[in-house]
Amino acid sequence: MDKKQEILESLSLNERKILPLLKEKVIKEIAKKSQLEEVAVLRALEYLGNKGILTLNSSSIKQVDLGVNGILYKQKGLPERRLINVVADKKTISLNDAKKSSGLTDNEFQAALGALKKKALIALTEGNLVFNGNKEEITTKTLEEQFLEKLPMDFEALKPEEKYAFESLKGRKNIIELITNNNVNFEVTELGKEIINESKNIKGEDLIEALTPEVLTSNSWKGKKFRRYDIKSPVPQIYGAKRHFVNQARDYARKVWSEMGFKEMTGTSTQVGFWNFDALFTAQNHPVREIHDTFYIKNAKGKLPDKKLVEQVKKSHEKGVAGSKGWRYNWKEEEAQRIILRTHTTALSAKTLASLDIKKLPQKFFAVGKCFRNETVDWSHGFEFNQTEGIVVDENANFRNLIGYLKEFAKKMGYEKVKFQPSFFPYTEPSIEGYVWNEQKKQWIEVLAAGIFRPEVTEPLLGKPIPVLAWGPGFDRMMMGIYAISDMRELYKNDLDQLRKIKFLSQ
Amino acid sequence: MANIKISRKEFEEYVKITKEIEEQIPQMGVALERIDENEIELEITANRPDLYSLQGFMRAFLAFLNKKPGLKKYKIEKPEKNFEVKIDSSVKEVRPFTACAILKNIKFNDEKIKEIIDIQEKLHQTLGRNRKRIAIGIYPLEKIKLPIRFEARKPENIKFQPLESDREMTGLQILQQHPTGREYGNLLEGKERFPIFIDANNEILSMPPIINSHKTGRVEETTKDIFIECSGSDFEILNKTLNILVTMIADMNPEVKICQMNLIYGKDKKITPDLTPEQIKIKLENINKLLGLELKEQNLSKLLEKMGYNYKGKGIVEIPAWRTDIMHEVDIIEDIAIAYGYNNFIAEIPKISTIGEISEIETLKKRLAEILIGLNITEVLSYHLLTQEDLKKLNQKPNIEVENSKSEYKYLRKDILTMLLKTLSENVDNEYPQRIFEIGEVFNKDSNEETGIKEDSKLGITLADPKTGFTEMKQILDYLMRMLNKEYTLESGTNSYFIDGRCAEIKVNNKTIGYFGEIKPELVLGIKVKVPITGLEIDLKELL
Incomplete structure (x- = not known):
């Protein structure tokens, strides 16, 4: 279609209304003649600009004008004027009387005192105000007073003394204000001129605006054209409800694990210390068990599992089992009975192993869950964190399998390049740390912790030292990477605005 | 876990730093945190306190690089006359054990003194569980008259001038008024008697695990011979801590002589430091099963020596007397895996069938x-x-x-x-x-x-x-x-x-x-x- 024709058919009612008025040049005039609001005229001009009918130029001018109080003071005088008149009259006057006689409010009185003290016109002695100037001095108008009388003025055109008055008044409440006025100019283009000419031939009624139910069912649309819409003009953003992004990530982890044949373990966040530590061969004097690392529940004591298991774990710590020397100390039941907020999901793995039927091996389990540590809250720390981990219980499992699983797991997280390094955890031996290559950052990042449970762990829990492969990624760190979050606290801030805007997980 | 900083110059006195060397460090299980022209920062995991010093790290690293493989031997002198610590039964209730040594011909300078204080603090904090499990004291020998007694006394009967103080204090005053006493006082809280080391002149040397005496407890550049004691509740761990210290100091200077001391626990007599390697039996079958490898017996020597062990044949492994972390065969197996190289393992996912399930x-x-x-x-x-x-x-x-x-x-x-x-x-x-x-x-x-x-x-x-x-x-x-x-x-x-x-x-x-x-x-x-x-x-x- 002809470009001109296309534009003609896309003109809205308001645009058509102001087209013939463009020669007026002044927006106020256009508004008056078209009987549109000034904003509507401005918007229509903008749309006409988008269509190439005119070019818009806007410039802004800063103006200084009287504020609400300014208008008042222009009539009644500034508070300092009203106060000095009272003080100059009496020479010495108590604060209270001065306030009363000047008729100033608390705030005004304070402001007036400040202003006069600055000019050394008054002094405060023993609760009385003393006049310090001479009568002549106060008869002339101050710079501020002169300035107020001259307003409104162009900000750019202020002379030095006016600038001084401006600076002195701008900090005070609503005396003056700085207004930015946008000045819009436009110029009709050649194309515009042609369109203005031709638009006279099209009647607005020939174009259908909104397709309303009435228009639709009355058949009045037949034989008419629909006004063309500007499909490129911006619209306000909308947001839909969605899952919390942390849960999206947790669900993704569940998907990865279950695809690899792992079964989900669930369990409580509060745990008897036994499962979180003792069953995992973490000695009772290990620093992680100290109160400044782990959350203990106040005045709480839990129940231990059956005697046989407790005895085995005790032996494992004190003398060792399965050929181990153990930690060699006096293991105490009371310590194991303390209730904690779990520090890792491995507590669930320990419980799962304890109730496992070892005739039905191999088996694979995973957990995704919240864990806790006694920490302050800042950008890189929090007292809650997410963890996920998997275990493989298999008589024939070995270190090469562990590396195989780790590589596969990293691949599912989107990392092809993986490297490994020895590490240390109290309940695994051998222990591994896995690094993946981050192509964007061009660096290795540590994301996997892994190992094979020590026989001191498996012998009491399973009845014999069957190898258990275990690993888990640094979940929160991974999430922060995926969502480009640099502050841990964002994970739980629940700023609805942020939640509305955050993007969906791409994996 | 502890981070240690080593000057690059000192590091390079042992081995020149190349790209390859930088890559080898993490393969041994030590994270290379940072490296620049002047300094190297390493992160040592909690199971290897024997690597907390430059000397300890280098001993392990040179073996790992196959430059000095196998268990490093140290010459050790039998106790001389009066090289003796008598342990009174009164300490049983409060701090029952000590392991002690005398070192001679040390050439101290400020840097070396600093290095020793540094490892002492790291051992206190980690392996020593903030001095609860281990407290270490080091004393210039020339200010002490041997033999020494380790005994416990009522706090009011303990009186000496502690380090960083200008006056004599009693045991209780130290706990209440001395900064170190306030920091570690909880370790003696509620005890009827406090432990002290005291020499043949009845001069109190220290009140472990709190503080040394000002008079006899400060090592200086002029100090040539020293007395070291570790006190705590587990003799084995104390002996190993002592070994970590004496071998580190011996590695600083080839002229250092490690001298043993007689420890008299009533009728029971012990001699420390004891650098006799412990032995552990490992099974080739277990190694291959856990690691998924097919190693032969003749491969074992080389792998074990790379990790600082000696292999005596027939499954017998000699463990260095400064290793605190070996309690089971799997600990040796992990070291074999490290020697083999974690990245040399061929990944393999076993063909086992399990059904995945979301709860x-x-x-x-x-x-x-x-x-x-x-x-x-x-x-x-x-x-x-x-x-x-x-x-x-x-x-x-x-x-x-x-x-x-x-x-x-x-x-x-x-x-x-x-x-x-x-x-x-x-x-x-x-x-x-x-x-x-x-x-x-x-x-x-x-x-x-x-x-x-x-x-x-x-x-x-x-x-x-x-x-x-x-x-x-x-x-x-x-x-x-x-x-x-x-x-x-x-x-x-x-x-x-x-x-x-x-x-x-x-x-x-x-x-x-x-x-x-x-x-x-x-x-x-x-x-x-x-x-x-x-x-x-x-x-x-x-x-x-």
């Missing part, structure tokens, strides 16, 4: 979330802990409390509505309507549970909206139940959150699963929200 409760949570999102309600996630201020704002009593929280968060949440109202209170400046839900665990006391705490999975919904009301929430509940195919009944309910007469109790299978209704105006205004709020909270158990 029932998580599946339900996901379904609920999908249904609610379809109703344009957004999911939020909150902390499990609340602050005192949160409770005050929501007019609630403290629930289960954690001890000693480092932040102001210390009360476990008892329901989900609390969390949702808190979220609304933090979003008063954001656009309305605010339609949110959360699914999560809540905590309440219950003596039937093994932890004494019952945890329930719950769903909570709040709608903050000028147009919301009882009907809307009822519609949501009804839709939810229809989608889950669950029958439910409603009864008029009372609940602290909801307006009386506008609160419904929800029952499934004749069990109350929760409530919904219009939130009381005082609660709405209390959290500074200016639009009506409707809320719902249900337990998920009956919905499974």
Whole structure:
């Protein structure tokens, strides 16, 4: 279609209304003649600009004008004027009387005192105000007073003394204000001129605006054209409800694990210390068990599992089992009975192993869950964190399998390049740390912790030292990477605005 | 775990740093934290305190590089006359053991003294569990008259001038007034007698695990010979700590002589330092099974020597007397894997068949979330802990409390509505309507549970909206139940959150699963929200 024709058919009612008025040049005039609001005229001009009918130029001018109080003071005088008149009259006057006689409010009185003290016109002695100037001095108008009388003025055109008055008044409440006025100019283009000419031939009624139910069912649309819409003009953003992004990530982890044949373990966040530590061969004097690392529940004591298991774990710590020397100390039941907020999901793995039927091996389990540590809250720390981990219980499992699983797991997280390094955890031996290559950052990042449970762990829990492969990624760190979050606290801030805007997980 | 800093120059006196060397360090299990022209920073894991010094690290690293493989031997001198520590039975109740040594011909300079103090502190903090398990004292020998006694005395009978003090103090005064005493005083708290080392002139050398005497307890550049003691409750760990120290100092200078001391524990006599390697038996079969390798016996020597062990044949491995972490064959097997190279293992996923499964409760949570999102309600996630201020704002009593929280968060949440109202209170400046839900665990006391705490999975919904009301929430509940195919009944309910007469109790299978209704105006205004709020909270158990 002809470009001109296309534009003609896309003109809205308001645009058509102001087209013939463009020669007026002044927006106020256009508004008056078209009987549109000034904003509507401005918007229509903008749309006409988008269509190439005119070019818009806007410039802004800063103006200084009287504020609400300014208008008042222009009539009644500034508070300092009203106060000095009272003080100059009496020479010495108590604060209270001065306030009363000047008729100033608390705030005004304070402001007036400040202003006069600055000019050394008054002094405060023993609760009385003393006049310090001479009568002549106060008869002339101050710079501020002169300035107020001259307003409104162009900000750019202020002379030095006016600038001084401006600076002195701008900090005070609503005396003056700085207004930015946008000045819009436009110029009709050649194309515009042609369109203005031709638009006279099209009647607005020939174009259908909104397709309303009435228009639709009355058949009045037949034989008419629909006004063309500007499909490129911006619209306000909308947001839909969605899952919390942390849960999206947790669900993704569940998907990865279950695809690899792992079964989900669930369990409580509060745990008897036994499962979180003792069953995992973490000695009772290990620093992680100290109160400044782990959350203990106040005045709480839990129940231990059956005697046989407790005895085995005790032996494992004190003398060792399965050929181990153990930690060699006096293991105490009371310590194991303390209730904690779990520090890792491995507590669930320990419980799962304890109730496992070892005739039905191999088996694979995973957990995704919240864990806790006694920490302050800042950008890189929090007292809650997410963890996920998997275990493989298999008589024939070995270190090469562990590396195989780790590589596969990293691949599912989107990392092809993986490297490994020895590490240390109290309940695994051998222990591994896995690094993946981050192509964007061009660096290795540590994301996997892994190992094979020590026989001191498996012998009491399973009845014999069957190898258990275990690993888990640094979940929160991974999430922060995926969502480009640099502050841990964002994970739980629940700023609805942020939640509305955050993007969906791409994996 | 500890980070150690080594000057690059000193490092390079042992081995020149190349790209390849940089890559080898982590392969030994030591993370290379940082490296620049002047300094190298290494992170040593908690199981290897023998690597806390430059000398200890280098001993292991040179073996790992096959430059000096095998167990390093040290010459050790038998006790001379009076090289003796008599342990009085009175220490049994407070700090029962000590392991001691004398070192001669040391050429100290300030740097070396600093290095020794450094490792001493690291050992105190980590292996020594802040001096509880191990306390170390080092003394210039020329100021001591041998033999030495280790005994415990009533604190008022202990009097000496401690380091960093200008006057004599009694045992109790040290605990109360001396900075080190205040820091570690808890270790002697409640003890009737405090332990001391005292020499043949009846001069008190120190009061472990707190502080040395000013007179005899400061090593200086002129010091040539030293007396070292480690005291604590586990003799074996003390002996190994002593070994870590004496071998480190011996490695500083080839002229250093390690001298043993006689320790008289009543009738029982011990000699330390004891650098005799411990032996452990390993089975080739176990190694190959756990690692998935096919090693032959003749491969073992080389791999073990790379990790600083000696292999004696027939499965017998000699363990260096400074290794504190070997308690089982698997510890040796890990070292074999490290020597083999973690990145040389060929990855293999076994062909075993297991069925993957997402738990029932998580599946339900996901379904609920999908249904609610379809109703344009957004999911939020909150902390499990609340602050005192949160409770005050929501007019609630403290629930289960954690001890000693480092932040102001210390009360476990008892329901989900609390969390949702808190979220609304933090979003008063954001656009309305605010339609949110959360699914999560809540905590309440219950003596039937093994932890004494019952945890329930719950769903909570709040709608903050000028147009919301009882009907809307009822519609949501009804839709939810229809989608889950669950029958439910409603009864008029009372609940602290909801307006009386506008609160419904929800029952499934004749069990109350929760409530919904219009939130009381005082609660709405209390959290500074200016639009009506409707809320719902249900337990998920009956919905499974």
